[in-house]
Amino acid sequence: MRRILSVAHNTFIEAIRDRVLYSLILFAIIMILSSLVFASISAEQYNKIVKDLGLTAISIIGILISVFLGIGLVYKEVERKTVYNIFSKPIKRYEFIFGKYLGLGITLFVITVGMALILFLLVLLIEIRYEGLISFYYGGHYYAEFFNAVYFEYLEFLVVIGIALVFSSFTTPIMSALFTFFVIAIGRFSSDIRLFAEEVKSPFTALFSEAVYRIIPNLEKFDVRSEAVYGGIVNPDLILYTTVYAVIYTLALLILATIIFERKEFK
Amino acid sequence: MSARTAIKPLIALVILAALVAVSIPFQIRIDEIRGKFRSVEESLYISSSSLKKLSLGYNDLLADIYWIRALQYFGSKTPGEQNPELLYHYFDIITDLDPKFVNAYRYGGTFLAEPPPFGLGETMKGIELFDKGRSNNPENYKLPLEEAFIYYFYPKDYEKAAELFREASEKPGLSPLRKASMTGMAASAHARGGNNELSRKIWEIIYETSPSDGRREFALRNINEIDTMALEDKLTESLKEYVNRYGRLPSSPEDLARSGVVKNGIPEAPVGGKFIFAPKIEAIKSSELSKRKIQEGTTFLNAKSARYKKLYGDYPRSLDELRKFIELETTADFPAHPLGEEYVYDPETGKVESSVVVD
Numbered sequence: 001m002r003r004i005l006s007v008a009h010n011t012f013i014e015a016i017r018d019r020v021l022y023s024l025i026l027f028a029i030i031m032i033l034s035s036l037v038f039a040s041i042s043a044e045q046y047n048k049i050v051k052d053l054g055l056t057a058i059s060i061i062g063i064l065i066s067v068f069l070g071i072g073l074v075y076k077e078v079e080r081k082t083v084y085n086i087f088s089k090p091i092k093r094y095e096f097i098f099g100k101y102l103g104l105g106i107t108l109f110v111i112t113v114g115m116a117l118i119l120f121l122l123v124l125l126i127e128i129r130y131e132g133l134i135s136f137y138y139g140g141h142y143y144a145e146f147f148n149a150v151y152f153e154y155l156e157f158l159v160v161i162g163i164a165l166v167f168s169s170f171t172t173p174i175m176s177a178l179f180t181f182f183v184i185a186i187g188r189f190s191s192d193i194r195l196f197a198e199e200v201k202s203p204f205t206a207l208f209s210e211a212v213y214r215i216i217p218n219l220e221k222f223d224v225r226s227e228a229v230y231g232g233i234v235n236p237d238l239i240l241y242t243t244v245y246a247v248i249y250t251l252a253l254l255i256l257a258t259i260i261f262e263r264k265e266f267k
Numbered sequence: 268m269s270a271r272t273a274i275k276p277l278i279a280l281v282i283l284a285a286l287v288a289v290s291i292p293f294q295i296r297i298d299e300i301r302g303k304f305r306s307v308e309e310s311l312y313i314s315s316s317s318l319k320k321l322s323l324g325y326n327d328l329l330a331d332i333y334w335i336r337a338l339q340y341f342g343s344k345t346p347g348e349q350n351p352e353l354l355y356h357y358f359d360i361i362t363d364l365d366p367k368f369v370n371a372y373r374y375g376g377t378f379l380a381e382p383p384p385f386g387l388g389e390t391m392k393g394i395e396l397f398d399k400g401r402s403n404n405p406e407n408y409k410l411p412l413e414e415a416f417i418y419y420f421y422p423k424d425y426e427k428a429a430e431l432f433r434e435a436s437e438k439p440g441l442s443p444l445r446k447a448s449m450t451g452m453a454a455s456a457h458a459r460g461g462n463n464e465l466s467r468k469i470w471e472i473i474y475e476t477s478p479s480d481g482r483r484e485f486a487l488r489n490i491n492e493i494d495t496m497a498l499e500d501k502l503t504e505s506l507k508e509y510v511n512r513y514g515r516l517p518s519s520p521e522d523l524a525r526s527g528v529v530k531n532g533i534p535e536a537p538v539g540g541k542f543i544f545a546p547k548i549e550a551i552k553s554s555e556l557s558k559r560k561i562q563e564g565t566t567f568l569n570a571k572s573a574r575y576k577k578l579y580g581d582y583p584r585s586l587d588e589l590r591k592f593i594e595l596e597t598t599a600d601f602p603a604h605p606l607g608e609e610y611v612y613d614p615e616t617g618k619v620e621s622s623v624v625v626d
Contacts, residue, residue, distance in 0.1 A: 139440075
């Protein structure tokens with residue numbers, strides 16, 4: 001465990017030194033702040049525009065960071081040949097993979113918390129200024145739902161880092177990025193596959209579609225942004241089940257990445 | 268040496284700024300050729316299901332973008348230039364992307380249903396949007412309540428309005444006062460159809476809850492009109508009492524006030540102007556309201572006269588012919604003169620005017 005934490009620590013330090021990270025965070029902050037401009041021309045839908053744009057900004061930037069830093073996690077070490085140095089120490093390959101994942105997961109946690117706090121301050125500012133209007137239109141402030149939405153977005157990042165890590169362990173960064181984005185796109189439309197499985201007449205195709213639906217990451221399940229605006233059911237059961245789903249899926253991805261990485265030969 | 272190297276980026280920045288500045292006239296010309304809102308019109312051909320796919324799950328944000336674009340497009344056009352089909356399509360897309368966006372149904376439905384100048388007069392399209400909103404948000408009371416207003420004022424379907432008032436009153440989370448108020452509205456619409464008391468209450472709610480300044484002004488104008496009509500009725504009652512008491516009409520509204528039949532004198536009309544006698548119908552009327560109604564009546568009759576000419580090649584030969592055309596070939600009624608006077612018609616020009624001029 002100490003070795004995993006050591007790799008994670010190094011990954012975290014390396015990640016926060018990455019310039020790409022800062023440009024993406026800056027972009028997210030600009031997007032979040034620009035929501036104020038859009039809100040001002042939205043016919044009094046301030047609360048909705050700020051939350052929608054802000055939460056989407058956190059989600060898009062978080063996914064971009066997960067993908068672009070995730071795809072380089074293993075590949076960079078191999079390319080720079082630093083991996084020889086690492087494996088000359090008593091570190092097992094699975095510890096390396098888990099450590100790398102943990103390091104980026106912590107980086108994303110810090111960034112997500114930072115972006116969420118900026119957005120929350122903005123939401124508070126809007127809600128204090130237009131309290132009556134927002135209560136009338138939306139019937140409440142839904143602060144808990146707001147933080148649940150951010151938490152669910154973070155769970156999605158954790159799964160996306162896992163996907164990027166799997167691809168990063170056997171192919172080039174460009175291909176990894178492409179594959180990861182494909183999987184994200186499919187994962188975002190998982191309910192369409194389910195619908196197809198329910199409506200198709202051939203039992204074989206239905207079974208196949210159902211299997212695909214169960215295997216691909218159901219990223220739609222991590223979207224409760226709408227509840228942050230209108231309120232709705234984000235009860236403890238949903239939070240628990242979604243967290244467990246994210247953990248199990250990520251664990252499966254890490255095991256897959258480890259299997260691939262274990263078979264890799266370094267010349 | 269260092270001064271030289273410092274100048275270089277400065278020169279580069281100046282060149283960059285100059286190039287951007289030079290490109291602006293070209294952009295303006297391209298906009299002129301292609302049209303500023305080309306992409307907005309194109310959205311008529313985009314379905315919400317393809318937009319959902321393109322949004323990659325960020326449906327709510329896409330709905331917001333469409334919302335802002337719809338507001339900007341319709342804010343930049345005069346009522347005559349606005350395309351009702353495009354507006355309906357916009358709000359249909361917005362509410363497909365974000366079915367819980369209650370304000371989109373409310374704004375879109377009301378704007379479509381209300382007659383010009385505040386809306387597009389597409390009542391059924393507006394109702395369709397409200398119906399969609401009610402089905403997607405079964406617990407929301409505002410949607411059935413505002414759809415009831417539409418039914419009450421425009422198609423004047425009081426039974427349907429009563430049904431919707433009742434539906435709104437049964438929604439969860441309403442305060443007992445609000446629940447009672449809606450139940451009262453339902454009973455009133457059901458029992459008495461269109462009545463001023465209920466109309467005033469509805470406009471009052473619209474005034475208090477509408478987010479749009481224009482609509483609030485419209486609601487206030489209606490409230491003032493209803494209050495003025497109530498004063499007209501009260502003063503006409505006093506006039507009848509005066510005639511019963513003295514056996515003749517008073518010489519002026521002031522004479523009526525001096526007689527003591529009207530307590531506290533002749534009140535001010537909330538719509539402005541003054542109260543005047545309408546001897547033909549033995550009533551007291553507001554000059555301002557009468558002027559508005561005469562204006563509406565003559566505008567309507569002149570439009571129908573022009574329509575008659577378009578269909579038959581010439582203006583109607585008399586006011587009677589125009590009356591028959593309106594009653595037989597349109598769904599509207601011939602407007603009554605608010606002061607009981609006559610409309611004067613000129614068959615040469617096809618123009619209709621009031622026989623009396625109200626100051």
